[in-house]
Amino acid sequence: TVLVVDFGAQYAQLIARRVREARVYSEIVPHTMPVEQMLARNPKAIILSGGPASVYADDAPSVDPRLFETGVATFGICYGFQAMAAALGGQVARTGMSEYGRTYVEVDRPGTLLQGVDSGATVWMSHGDSVTRAPGGFDVLAATDGTPVAAFEDPEHGYAGVQWHPEVLHTEHGQAVLERFLYDIAGARPTWTMVNIVEETVEKIRAVAGDKQVICGLSGGVDSAVAAALVQRAVGDKLTCVFVDHGLMREGEAEQVERDYVAATGVDLHVVDAVEQFVSELKGVSDPEEKRKIIGREFIRVFEHAARDIVAKAGAEGDTVEFLVQGTLYPDVVESGGGEGAANIKSHHNVGGLPEDLQFTLIEPLRTLFKDEVRAVGEQLGLPAEIVWRQPFPGPGLAIRIIGSVDHARLEVLRRADAIARAELTAAGLDRDVWQFPVVLLADVHSVGVQGDGRTYGHPIVLRPVSSEDAMTADWSRLPYELIERISTRITNEVGEVNRVVLDVTSKPPGTIEWE
Numbered sequence: 001t002v003l004v005v006d007f008g009a010q011y012a013q014l015i016a017r018r019v020r021e022a023r024v025y026s027e028i029v030p031h032t033m034p035v036e037q038m039l040a041r042n043p044k045a046i047i048l049s050g051g052p053a054s055v056y057a058d059d060a061p062s063v064d065p066r067l068f069e070t071g072v073a074t075f076g077i078c079y080g081f082q083a084m085a086a087a088l089g090g091q092v093a094r095t096g097m098s099e100y101g102r103t104y105v106e107v108d109r110p111g112t113l114l115q116g117v118d119s120g121a122t123v124w125m126s127h128g129d130s131v132t133r134a135p136g137g138f139d140v141l142a143a144t145d146g147t148p149v150a151a152f153e154d155p156e157h158g159y160a161g162v163q164w165h166p167e168v169l170h171t172e173h174g175q176a177v178l179e180r181f182l183y184d185i186a187g188a189r190p191t192w193t194m195v196n197i198v199e200e201t202v203e204k205i206r207a208v209a210g211d212k213q214v215i216c217g218l219s220g221g222v223d224s225a226v227a228a229a230l231v232q233r234a235v236g237d238k239l240t241c242v243f244v245d246h247g248l249m250r251e252g253e254a255e256q257v258e259r260d261y262v263a264a265t266g267v268d269l270h271v272v273d274a275v276e277q278f279v280s281e282l283k284g285v286s287d288p289e290e291k292r293k294i295i296g297r298e299f300i301r302v303f304e305h306a307a308r309d310i311v312a313k314a315g316a317e318g319d320t321v322e323f324l325v326q327g328t329l330y331p332d333v334v335e336s337g338g339g340e341g342a343a344n345i346k347s348h349h350n351v352g353g354l355p356e357d358l359q360f361t362l363i364e365p366l367r368t369l370f371k372d373e374v375r376a377v378g379e380q381l382g383l384p385a386e387i388v389w390r391q392p393f394p395g396p397g398l399a400i401r402i403i404g405s406v407d408h409a410r411l412e413v414l415r416r417a418d419a420i421a422r423a424e425l426t427a428a429g430l431d432r433d434v435w436q437f438p439v440v441l442l443a444d445v446h447s448v449g450v451q452g453d454g455r456t457y458g459h460p461i462v463l464r465p466v467s468s469e470d471a472m473t474a475d476w477s478r479l480p481y482e483l484i485e486r487i488s489t490r491i492t493n494e495v496g497e498v499n500r501v502v503l504d505v506t507s508k509p510p511g512t513i514e515w516e
């Protein structure tokens with residue numbers, strides 16, 4: 001394990017991901033964690049992340065000097081670099097030369113850390129203070145116009161640091177520098193491979209679940225699909241999956257779960273056809289929040305019913321269902337302050353609105369993984385590409401992409417338009433260039449058109465392709481006009497109710513990704 005000590009910057013998760021890209025397992029811990037607790041995790045190395053503070057600020061998070069008595073290899077980045085310099089007897093000063101963004105560093109001597117960087121590199125900086133003198137025993141490797149000490153190392157003691165951000169994409173040789181530290185200075189081995197992740201996770205699940213029954217809800221999304229497949233590897237037919245078909249999925253998606261996913265994994269799948277129930281509950285409702293509430297409530301109802309059936313059936317066979325699988329990811333764990341990445345199984349009652357008398361212990365097999373790792377595990381497990389690479393899709397499904405009330409006919413119109421947009425995006429080879437591509441039906445809007453010889457009075461379809469990193473912010477995707485044109489022509493030709501296609505060119509903010 002490599003511990004990434006978070007000093008409150010947004011970069012800690014990125015650093016942890018880069019370490020894993022080097023195939024070394026990493027976890028994020030808060031800077032307030034006592035040194036003993038860090039050591040208890042038996043770290044191979046510690047990385048001190050960047051942070052917003054000045055080391056001279058009164059409330060500056062400091063590095064416990066005892067950290068440097070532990071003998072654990074340590075790498076400082078940006079603020080962590082300065083904190084390390086200060087703690088080991090170097091000097092940090094406000095030189096008046098701030099550097100933000102693209103900066104050129106000149107390499108005086110590559111040492112171990114900067115091997116292969118040659119004379120210099122363009123890197124990403126963000127700092128006001130500077131290290132003006134390295135601690136005793138350290139070699140200074142690089143400098144910039146504004147910083148006499150931009151990188152240093154003391155490989156004998158396993159120490160190194162850089163003023164810049166090696167983890168960001170704009171930094172040249174960033175990953176290479178991180179790897180020199182991990183492999184050559186800290187002596188870490190690249191053992192965090194997909195094969196090992198799968199094996200370790202499967203073993204952990206097996207140790208916890210034993211021969212007890214487990215249930216899992218499948219949503220059609222990648223997280224629950226991969227979580228279930230891992231649990232299935234561990235416990236085989238002790239796992240029962242529940243898929244609630246609410247009729248709000250896109251074309252072919254329910255079949256992908258019911259047929260292709262089952263074929264690939266062999267899970268015991270319990271499909272609940274609740275299409276009529278959802279559509280009738282949604283009848284006449286056009287308020288977005290109201291739709292969400294109804295769908296959430298009905299979902300819990302249906303899932304609970306299915307869970308009771310499964311529990312009762314197991315009971316009749318002298319068995320008990322004790323575990324419920326949940327697809328929680330590592331960023332959720334970090335953001336909710338959990339941080340206990342290693343413990344991928346936690347006890348929990350009454351989750352997701354299930355009633356008190358249905359008590360399960362949670363199994364969260366993805367609790368240590370980032371999204372890209374979840375996809376890689378999915379591929380490793382041989383899941384269908386359509387599921388592994390599926391774009392994020394909202395739980396309430398197409399219901400919040402119909403502006404107006406929901407009924408079968410409207411769902412069908414939207415489903416056909418959406419299928420065309422998806423097929424053309426795929427044909428253009430651009431699937432992985434967009435984050436998400438909602439297609440929205442303005443069901444309460446009519447506009448006049450002319451098709452053939454006749455006047456039409458149909459509905460507009462909105463195309464909403466966006467690029468994003470995390471859905472918190474987004475930009476509209478600049479898809480090629482030829483592609484937009486093909487989608488538009490096909491939708492107006494092939495989907496009867498639609499006589500107009502429009503492109504949403506709003507970023508988020510101010511718009512959200514979905515229209516409701």
Ligand code: XMP
Binds near residue numbers: 394514515516
């Ligand atoms: P917005 O529209 O808020 O969406 O920019 C951000 C991301 O969240 C997804 N989304 C949802 N996901 N249940 C979900 O599971 C929901 O009710 C929901 N609403 C939005 C949306 O698709 C985008 O990825």
